[in-house]
Amino acid sequence: MFHIVSVFVLQSVTIYNVWLLRVLNRAFSNEHSLLSFTTILLFLVFIVYAIYQSNSFEFDVASFNVDQISFNLHNQVHSIFGFKENNNRKPTSFPEIISEVADSSINQERQNELVFMLDRNGNILYANEKSLVEFQVEQSEILGMSIFSLYVDFGNENSDWYETIQTNNSSSNLIRIKNKEKEKWYYMSYRANLDTHGNLETIIVNGNDVSFLINSNLIKEFYSDKDQLTGLINQYGMFDQIRKFKDVNTGIAFFIQAMGFSQISNYYGHELADKLLNAIVNDLKETVSDNCLVVRYTESKFVVLCPNCMINQSTIDGYIEKLENFVTSSYEVENLNLQVDKRIGYAVYPEDTKSFEELVTLASIALKEAIVHNSYEITRFNAEMRENLRYNVEIANRLKDALDEEIIEVYFQKAVDCRSKEIFVIEELSRWYDEEMGFIPPNVFFRIANETNQLNRLERYMVNKTFDAFVQLRQKELYKDAKVTVNISPSTLLDTHFFDFFNETAEQYGIKSSDIFIEISESTFVNNTNLCLKHIDQYKAKGYLIALDDFGTEYSSLSILESVDFDIIKIDAHFVQNIEKFSNQEIIKMVRTITAKTNKEIVAEGVETKEQSEALENLGCQIQQGYYHHKPENLLLY
Numbered sequence: 007m008f009h010i011v012s013v014f015v016l017q018s019v020t021i022y023n024v025w026l027l028r029v030l031n032r033a034f035s036n037e038h039s040l041l042s043f044t045t046i047l048l049f050l051v052f053i054v055y056a057i058y059q060s061n062s063f064e065f066d067v068a069s070f071n072v073d074q075i076s077f078n079l080h081n082q083v084h085s086i087f088g089f090k091e092n093n094n095r096k097p098t099s100f101p102e103i104i105s106e107v108a109d110s111s112i113n114q115e116r117q118n119e120l121v122f123m124l125d126r127n128g129n130i131l132y133a134n135e136k137s138l139v140e141f142q143v144e145q146s147e148i149l150g151m152s153i154f155s156l157y158v159d160f161g162n163e164n165s166d167w168y169e170t171i172q173t174n175n176s177s178s179n180l181i182r183i184k185n186k187e188k189e190k191w192y193y194m195s196y197r198a199n200l201d202t203h204g205n206l207e208t209i210i211v212n213g214n215d216v217s218f219l220i221n222s223n224l225i226k227e228f229y230s231d232k233d234q235l236t237g238l239i240n241q242y243g244m245f246d247q248i249r250k251f252k253d254v255n256t257g258i259a260f261f262i263q264a265m266g267f268s269q270i271s272n273y274y275g276h277e278l279a280d281k282l283l284n285a286i287v288n289d290l291k292e293t294v295s296d297n298c299l300v301v302r303y304t305e306s307k308f309v310v311l312c313p314n315c316m317i318n319q320s321t322i323d324g325y326i327e328k329l330e331n332f333v334t335s336s337y338e339v340e341n342l343n344l345q346v347d348k349r350i351g352y353a354v355y356p357e358d359t360k361s362f363e364e365l366v367t368l369a370s371i372a373l374k375e376a377i378v379h380n381s382y383e384i385t386r387f388n389a390e391m392r393e394n395l396r397y398n399v400e401i402a403n404r405l406k407d408a409l410d411e412e413i414i415e416v417y418f419q420k421a422v423d424c425r426s427k428e429i430f431v432i433e434e435l436s437r438w439y440d441e442e443m444g445f446i447p448p449n450v451f452f453r454i455a456n457e458t459n460q461l462n463r464l465e466r467y468m469v470n471k472t473f474d475a476f477v478q479l480r481q482k483e484l485y486k487d488a489k490v491t492v493n494i495s496p497s498t499l500l501d502t503h504f505f506d507f508f509n510e511t512a513e514q515y516g517i518k519s520s521d522i523f524i525e526i527s528e529s530t531f532v533n534n535t536n537l538c539l540k541h542i543d544q545y546k547a548k549g550y551l552i553a554l555d556d557f558g559t560e561y562s563s564l565s566i567l568e569s570v571d572f573d574i575i576k577i578d579a580h581f582v583q584n585i586e587k588f589s590n591q592e593i594i595k596m597v598r599t600i601t602a603k604t605n606k607e608i609v610a611e612g613v614e615t616k617e618q619s620e621a622l623e624n625l626g627c628q629i630q631q632g633y634y635h636h637k638p639e640n641l642l643l644y
Contacts, residue, residue, distance in 0.1 A: 120192060120213030126206045127406045127458055128153045128168060137213075140183050140190070153211070155399045157181060161367055166304060171196050171209065172459050180216070191217045206459070235280060236287045238302040244309060244366070247299060254362050256317040257355040260310040260329065260384075261369035262290070263377065265347045267306035278340055285337040286346060293332045294325075309366055317354060325352075326384050333382055349376040353387040371395060378453065401451055402458040404440055409460070409467050414438045416471040418479075418490075419638040421609050421631035424619065429484065430609075430629050431523060433491040434472040435638050456495070465498050466507060473515040475642055485641075491523040491553055499526060499541050509548055519549035523573065527555050539569055546571050553609075567600055575601060577627070579612020585621050598626040 120140060123132035133148050141148070141156060148156070154165055162181045170177040175198040183190045192213040201207040231243030239247065264286055271279035283306075291300055294310050301309040315321065329350055336345045351372025355365045372387040375394065379385075408414050418432040436448045455461040472492055479485040498504050512519060524545050542552060551573040567575070575597055581590045594610075601608045610622045613632030622630060 118215055120194070120211070122153065122209075122211035122213075124153055124209040124211060125406070126208065127402060127460065128209070129403060129406070130156070131208070140192075150403075152399050152403050154402075155396065158395065158399070160184060161364065167194070167196055168459070171198050172206065175200070181213070189217070190215055191219075233302040236284055236302050238287060238300055238308075240301065241303050244299065244301040244303070244311065248311075248363055248366075251313055251362065254313045254355075256315060257311065257313045257362055257365055258315060258317065258322065258325065258352060259312070259355075259365040259369040260325070260350055260352040261303075261366065261373040262308040262310065262329075262348055262350050263373060264306040264308075265349060265377075267346070270344065270346075274342075278342075282337055282339050282344060282346070285339060286335075289332060289335055289337070293328050309369070311366065313362070317357070322354070329384055333384070347382070349373060349381070350384045351376050351387065352384060358387050398454055398457075400443065401446060401454050402460070404443065405451060405455060405458070405460055405464070408438060408440070409463060412467075412471075413440070414464075414467065414471075415640055416468065416475050417638040418475070418641050419631060420488075420636040421629055422635045424623055424628045424630055429488045430607075431489045431491050432476075432479070432485070432641070433525070433631065434468065434493060436468055437638070437640075452495070456497070461495060461497065462501065462504065465495065465504070468492075469508060469511055473511060473517055476517065477515050479641055489521045489523060489551070490517075491525045493525045493555075496527065496538075499524075500537060502541075502544075505541070505544055520551065523551045523553040525553040525555050525576075535569065542570060572606060574607040574609050574629075576609045576611050576631075579632070582610050582612045582618055582622065582632070583614065585618055591621075591625060594622070594625050594627065602626070 118136060119134075120137045121132075121134040122130055122137060125131055130148050130151050130153055133145070138145060138148065141160070143156075154168075157165075160181070160183050167177040167179040177196040179194055181192050181194055183192065193216045194211060194213040197210045198206050199208045199210065231239055231246055233240045264283075267279070267283075270282065287300075287302070287308075290308060290310070294300060295312065295315075297315065298310050298312040301311065303309050312325075333348045333350065334345075336343055338344075351369050351374070353359065353365050353368035353372060355362050358368055359365060368387040371391045372385045375381075375391050376383070376385040415437045417435045417437045419435060420429050421431045421433065422428070423430045436452070438446045438448070438451055440446055452461065452464065455464045469492060472490065476490045479488070494504075509519075512522060524542075526542070546552065552571060553574045553576060554567075554570060554572045555576045556578045577594060577597060581594060584590050585594075598608055600606075607629060608627055609629045609631055610627040611631050613619050613622065613630045613634045615634055618632075619630055619634055
């Protein structure tokens with residue numbers, strides 16, 4: 007009730023501002039001016055407080071103010087598309103454009119606004135009537151549905167807005183709602199509501215119809231359709247070009263992402279990153295045909311669109327051959343040689359889709375697939391990828407419930423000392439069986455947790471489950487001297503708040519730090535090694551042990567062994583399962599020599615046969631882990 011009154015007061019002040027000025031004039035003209043001034047000041051403080059309090063109920067009192075939406079569109083459309091303002095126009099022109107076209111009352115605009123309320127994972131908690139009409143759904147169908155899934159159904163694959171809101175607490179994007187009768191564009195603004203700990207709790211979404219801007223020439227007078235930094239056309243310019251294409255019978259679209267670009271920008275600074283970006287753009291323009299349209303889609307994503315090109319296997323192979331060299335190019339920038347890997351997905355028209363406008367969307371789905379599989383191969387879209395996307399969205403929706411209901415279980419796998427036959431360590435593993443979707447592999451749901459901002463919660467959940475189970479297991483004679491290994495992702499390792507949580511949780515369960523291994527993947531050190539080492543030292547200072555996992559498969563730098571204060575190295579299963587190869591034997595010998603000289607231990611993973619186990623023992627690897635010794639299980643059940 008207070009919030010409704012607050013909004014009423016605000017509107018009253020706006021409507022009767024002339025009356026308020028008269029009151030102020032009279033107030034300061036009499037002998038009680040000081041008292042009057044104090045009263046008015048308190049009244050204004052009350053208004054400010056009302057504004058602050060009403061923010062969290064924005065979806066109840068949402069209204070469309072022409073001047074405000076003009077200002078928002080000016081800034082947000084600029085940030086979405088990277089438009090360059092036309093300096094020949096006066097800065098005040100943009101609100102005038104809106105005012106000329108949007109000739110509706112505030113109440114009418116409120117009725118035409120899309121309003122959603124989402125939970126922290128993007129699941130819909132509330133949708134107003136206008137949203138139901140535009141997306142052609144019933145209230146019963148939409149509640150609990152992921153907004154990502156809803157957007158995908160209408161061809162809006164980009165979810166960058168969700169990544170932005172995690173750090174900025176606000177975000178925006180443009181979405182297209184297209185059906186047989188019409189096409190509309192909505193400017194969607196997203197605002198985060200935080201809980202008392204500062205964590206994302208709900209998201210308020212407001213959408214306003216800006217089709218009159220997108221489909222008119224007025225916006226083009228105010229903005230250029232080119233990216234200011236690179237000179238390429240931007241996302242808006244691309245869609246504008248696609249609408250202009252006539253008699254397109256064939257086409258191919260490549261969607262490209264420069265990997266790790268944000269880390270390079272953070273590490274070396276934006277000025278160098280901008281120069282690197284232009285070097286990538288020049289490389290790309292030299293790689294593709296002059297007949298192709300090259301687009302800067304977002305910060306480090308590009309689109310190459312080739313309409314009416316020859317479509318046969320020979321032509322496609324020609325494009326791919328050129329882009330394969332581009333994928334692994336390195337660039338000389340300010341006396342630095344920077345390696346920038348890329349991932350590329352592509353789609354072909356009319357073979358993969360009957361709609362040329364959908365071509366870029368399908369190429370973006372293929373790109374996501376290439377990123378998921380960390381594949382350097384230039385990946386072509388297929389129908390299965392669309393289903394994979396829906397599958398991932400479904401898992402993201404179910405993951406929150408699985409954590410709420412504590413369905414995800416902790417399993418352990420033993421690493422055994424072959425000399426004494428004693429358990430050296432038990433490694434924590436996650437297992438999730440969903441009643442409808444069946445067994446969901448850990449690498450899948452951890453990846454999706456990372457993509458949907460649930461990784462921190464998932465890893466905290468697993469730490470609690472692991473420590474609780476470990477305390478119970480230590481009461482059994484078999485495990486009284488065993489240590490436990492806890493897996494930590496690269497992003498979690500760098501999270502100072504997680505370190506505090508981890509340490510406090512271990513103390514609450516009464517577990518000594520010397521009984522806990524922090525297992526870190528070797529790929530952690532690909533970016534900013536010094537920062538990684540600093541955080542590892544933080545754990546070491548508290549007495550935790552460090553296990554270096556998957557050694558030899560990803561980063562593969564012996565310098566890491568010199569830098570990291572590790573306690574055990576875990577040789578990747580790839581070497582064990584191919585142990586008959588002389589080169590693999592020599593690598594294992596070398597690592598065994600290094601660990602022996604530093605009084606460290608080596609653990610061989612993926613041991614599946616007696617022959618592998620014996621061969622490893624002959625090479626000095628006495629501590630082994632794998633199905634031959636023990637299959638992962640819920641040890642509390644036995």
